[in-house]
Amino acid sequence: xxxxxxxxxxxxxxxxxxxxxxxxxxxAVDPRANKWQIKLAVEQIFKVKVIAVNxxxxxxxxxxxxxxxxxxxxxxxxxxxxxxxxxxEFFEGV
Numbered sequence: 061x062x063x064x065x066x067x068x069x070x071x072x073x074x075x076x077x078x079x080x081x082x083x084x085x086x087x088a089v090d091p092r093a094n095k096w097q098i099k100l101a102v103e104q105i106f107k108v109k110v111i112a113v114n115x116x117x118x119x120x121x122x123x124x125x126x127x128x129x130x131x132x133x134x135x136x137x138x139x140x141x142x143x144x145x146x147x148x149e150f151f152e153g154v
Contacts, residue, residue: 063101066093070150071137083142091117091136098138106150109143 068088076086089098095113102110115138120131142148 061090061093061097063104066090066097066101067105079139080147083144083146085140085142085148087138087140089115089136089138091134093136093138095138098140102140106148108146108148110140111143112141114139114141 066089068090071086071088073086076084079086085102087098087102093101095115098113098115099110102108102113115136118135118137120134123130123132
């Protein structure tokens, strides 16, 4: 997989913004990607040194629209810890 296929989008939420003080950044990633692939993708795209990667799976939730039932998409989240003093410029000023 290409690095751009692994990292789908950055997650900018209140919780992820607070984690930036600890040099941690959140991304929505491909559900098939493992921690090693996520680490290499972040290092390649943003030119930073990654220390740790934590991942979480989020299952789809049941939703209703009138009589119709369905599920939202399942997705995977990765929280990447960078080396001290390093930062991703994309997130600064958000």
